[in-house]
Amino acid sequence: MAVISAEKDTQELNFRLVAEFDADVKRVWRIWEDPRQLERWWGPPTWPATFDSYDFAVGGRAAYYMTGPDGEKAHGWWVITGIDAPTRLTFDDGFADENREPMDELGHTHAVVTLEDLGNRTRMTLVTGFESLEQLNQMVEMGMEEGLKLALGQVDSLLAEEDAAV
Amino acid sequence: MVVDQMQDDAVDRLFQALADATRRDIVARVLVAEYSVSGLAEQYAMSFAAVQKHVAVLERASLVTKEKRGREQIVRGEVDGVQRARRLLDDYERIWRQRVDRIEDILAEDEDHT
Secondary structure, three states: OOEEEEEEEOOOOEEEEEEEEOOOHHHHHHHHHOHHHHHHHOOOOOOOEEEEEEOOOOOOEEEEEEEOOOOOEEEEEEEEEEEEOOOEEEEEEEEEOOOOOEOHHHOEEEEEEEEEEOOOOEEEEEEEEOOOHHHHHHHHHHHOOOHHHHHHHHHHHHHHHHHHHO | OHHHHOOHHHHHHHHHHOOOHHHHHHHHHHHHOOEEHHHHHOOOOOOHHHHHHHHHHHHHOOOEEEEEEOOEEEEEEOOOHHHHHHHHHHHHHHHHHHHHHHHHHHHHHHHHHO
16 A cells, blocks of 8 residues: 555645655655656646646746646646755645636645655655645646536535435 | 434425535535625526526525625535535545555556566
8 A cells, every 4th residue: 555644634724645655765756856757647647737847946936737638728836945855845836827827816735745765665745735725626626537526526425424414 | 513403304405405416516616615696607508597596495405605795695605614624635635645546657667667
C-alpha cells in the first residue's frame, strides 16, 4: 500500500497525506522536478495536465492546464515558494482563467511536500492548506473526472447520512 | 443533526425533493456557493419559473434556504459547513490517492527497464 495515511482537518481545512514508494528520494524528487513526469500524474487520465511553463526555482512560476474529454480546459498556476532538493518543496497553487490570468478571488492553496529517505524507499508527506470551502470545491472539481460526478457524490453521501439517521 | 427529530412526512419531503436530477444538481451547487434564483436559472435549459418551483420544493424539504437581498433571492445549501468540508476533503483525498497510484506506475516503469 502506497498511501499510509490521510488526515483531514475540517475546521482548519487542512489535508495531510503520507505515502511510501519503492524508489530512492532522488527518483521521487524527479516526479516533481521534471514537468514531463509531473504531467503524467497530476491530472486524472481523462483530464491530462500539460505544463507549458515550469520554472523550477524559488519564486519561479508554472502555468498548466488540464484538458477534459470535450476539449474543455481548466487552467492553473503554481508559484514555487521553497526548494530544498531533494527533500522539500513548497508551492502555492491557484486557478487561472482562459487567458491564463490568475483568478485571485478564488485564493490559492499552500502545499508542502517532504521526502524522507527510508533506505531505498521514500516516504512522501504532503500537506495542503485551503483558504475557503469554495476554493477546496474548485480544487476538487478541477481534479475530478467530471464536475457532475462530484455533485452526484455529494448527494449520494447526503442521502446515505439521512438514511442512516432515520 | 436535525434529522434526529425528523417526522415521517419530513423524510418523505426530503426524499421526494432529491428524487429529481435538477434538484439534486441545485443542492450540490448551493452547498458550495450562494446562488441567486436567476443565477441558478441560467444553469439550466428551463424557465425561471420552473427553477423557482424546484427551489421551493427544496426549501420545503429544508435542503436550502432562500433570503431576499435587494431585488434578488439568494439560495443557500442547508447542510452544516463542517459536513461540507468533510465531504470535499474526502473527495480531495480520492484525487490524491489516484495521483499516488499513477506515481507508483511511473516508478514501476523504471524497474522494468533495469
